[in-house]
Amino acid sequence: MKVITRTASKTLRGRHLTLVWGIHDFPVGKILVALSAEGLCWLGINCDRAALAKNWPGAELVEDANVTKKAAAEIAKLWPAKLDKLSVPLVLYGTPFQLKVWKELLKIKSGSLTTYAAVAKKIGEPKAVRAVGSAVGKNTVSIVVPCHRVVNKDSGRVNYGWGPAVKLALLKGEKAA
DNA sequence: ATTTACCGTGCTT
């Protein structure tokens, strides 16, 4: 899978950017897929245009499910085990720290879990556990960047931007595969 | 069982 990274803060990343978006079916719910000219840059679960607009201030949003249909179908088909085969490039917009965290998440194998502390250690910032927590939460491309495979150290407790139920459904689906 | 310290980000002032 091709991964493009762009350094940008949340407030600036939407400027001069046109996003084509559409809502499609996925095993754990509806996904909102948004593509820039470069590739897949946002994926939300059970959300609407407002959530997209909030995350990409300044961006021009064009709804066209025909354009996003192909990418969405591919994601649904490749999930959970073969997402790295995605033909659409993945475009990551974030601060240098967030990019480090997200790229680390990409290395987590389907079906396995890690903790925020382990990720912090891997990127060489062992004390920045909390920062890792917030970076994971700000991930722009859920499912493809497996933010749901990161759990609290004291197992069990689940915290997820799209709702704990979605996180559990994703993990369950990957476990089966 | 509660509190403290640690870090990066985004929102508010």
Add this chain to the structure above:
DNA sequence: AAGCACGGTAAAT
């Protein structure tokens, strides 16, 4: 430009 609230974990109280 400065302050504040978040978020996960280990260590100290």
